[in-house]
Amino acid sequence: MTDTKFKPHRHDPSHPDLQRTGASERAERVTAVLDWGVPRLRQLPWRQTRDPWEILVSEVMLQQTQVDRVIPKWRAFLDRFPTAASCAHAPLADVLRLWQGLGYPRRARNLHNAARMIADQLNERGRFPQDLDELMALPGVGPYTARAVLVFAFEQDAAVVDTNIARIFARLTSSRLTPRQVQRLADDYLPMGRSWDWNQSLMDLGAAFCRPVPLCSQCPLRSTCRWSNAPAGSPDPATGSAGVSVRQAPFEGSDRQARGRLMKALNSAPVLRSDAARLMGRDDLTAGRLVDSLVKDGLCWSDAEFIMLPS
Numbered sequence: 001m002t003d004t005k006f007k008p009h010r011h012d013p014s015h016p017d018l019q020r021t022g023a024s025e026r027a028e029r030v031t032a033v034l035d036w037g038v039p040r041l042r043q044l045p046w047r048q049t050r051d052p053w054e055i056l057v058s059e060v061m062l063q064q065t066q067v068d069r070v071i072p073k074w075r076a077f078l079d080r081f082p083t084a085a086s087c088a089h090a091p092l093a094d095v096l097r098l099w100q101g102l103g104y105p106r107r108a109r110n111l112h113n114a115a116r117m118i119a120d121q122l123n124e125r126g127r128f129p130q131d132l133d134e135l136m137a138l139p140g141v142g143p144y145t146a147r148a149v150l151v152f153a154f155e156q157d158a159a160v161v162d163t164n165i166a167r168i169f170a171r172l173t174s175s176r177l178t179p180r181q182v183q184r185l186a187d188d189y190l191p192m193g194r195s196w197d198w199n200q201s202l203m204d205l206g207a208a209f210c211r212p213v214p215l216c217s218q219c220p221l222r223s224t225c226r227w228s229n230a231p232a233g234s235p236d237p238a239t240g241s242a243g244v245s246v247r248q249a250p251f252e253g254s255d256r257q258a259r260g261r262l263m264k265a266l267n268s269a270p271v272l273r274s275d276a277a278r279l280m281g282r283d284d285l286t287a288g289r290l291v292d293s294l295v296k297d298g299l300c301w302s303d304a305e306f307i308m309l310p311s
C-alpha cells in the first residue's frame with residue numbers, strides 16, 4: 001500500500017525565491033501573514049466545518065463563482081444533499097436544478113459523478129478519499145481542489161495555490177513564476193502544523209490587499225515584498241505568471257450566456273427544439289450547435305422534438 005499522506009515539497013534550491021531570500025525573511029513573512037490573518041479571518045460558512053463533502057462542494061462552487069453568490073447556493077445544496085451518498089443517489093437533473101445561477105454546469109455533472117465515486121469508496125473502504133491521488137482521481141478535482149480538501153477538511157500540511165495566492169507569490173518575489181515554481185514556493189513557505197490557518201490567511205490577504213490593483217499600503221507583507229518596494233512603474237510580475245487569471249471574455253453575447261439561458265428553461269420543463277433558438281436568443285444554426293454541445297457534455301438529453309434534463 002502506498003503512503004496516503006500528502007508530502008509537500010521542501011527546500012528546493014532551484015526556485016528563485018530561495019536563491020535570494022533567507023530563512024529568516026521567509027519566517028518573517030509567514031509570521032506577518034498569520035498574525036494579520038488569524039484574528040480576522042472572514043466568517044465563511046465552510047470555515048466552520050471539517051466535513052470533507054461540505055468542503056468539496058464549497059471548493060467546486062468557488063472554482064468559478066464569487067463567494068457572495070456561493071454562500072446561499074452552498075447552503076441550499078447541502079440541505080438537499082447533506083452527504084456524498086445522498087447526492088450520488090439523486091438524478092443528475094436535481095443536481096443541475098440546484099446549480100442554477102452558479103454557471104459552468106459541467107461542475108455539477110462532475111460533482112455528481114464524484115459523489116458516486118466517493119459513495120463507492122465509503123462503502124468499500126469506510127472512508128472519504130483523503131490523499132492527493134485519490135482526490136485528483138475524482139471528476140472535476142484538480143491539484144488546487146484536491147489540496148484544498150486535504151487542508152480544509154483533514155488539516156493536512158499542504159499548500160493551496162489559487163489565483164490570489166499565485167499573485168501574492170509572484171509579487172512577493174518579483175518573479176514571473178511557472179506552475180511548478182509557484183507550487184514549490186508555496187510548499188516551502190508552508191508552516192507545518194499551521195496549514196489550515198496559513199492557507200486561509202493567505203487567501204484573505206489576497207482578497208483584501210493583493211488584488212489585481214493592489215492595496216500595498218495596508219498589506220502586512222509590504223516591508224518585505226519585492227515588487228511593492230521596486231521602483232515605481234516596474235512591470236507587475238503577476239501578469240503572465242502561472243495560475244493568475246486573465247480577464248474573462250465578456251459574458252454578454254457569449255455561448256456561455258446562451259447555454260445558460262437554455263439550462264435555466266430546462267430546469268422548469270422540457271423545451272421544444274423549435275423553441276431553443278428563441279430561448280437562447282441566437283439564430284437556429286448557433287442554437288443547434290449549442291444544444292449539441294450541451295448534449296455532448298451530458299447536461300441535457302434531446303430527441304428530434306424535445307430537449308430535457310438528463311435523468
Ligand code: SF4
Binds near residue numbers: 168211214217221228
Ligand atoms: S505588498 Fe502589495 S504587492 Fe506585495 S503582497 Fe502585499 S498587496 Fe501584494
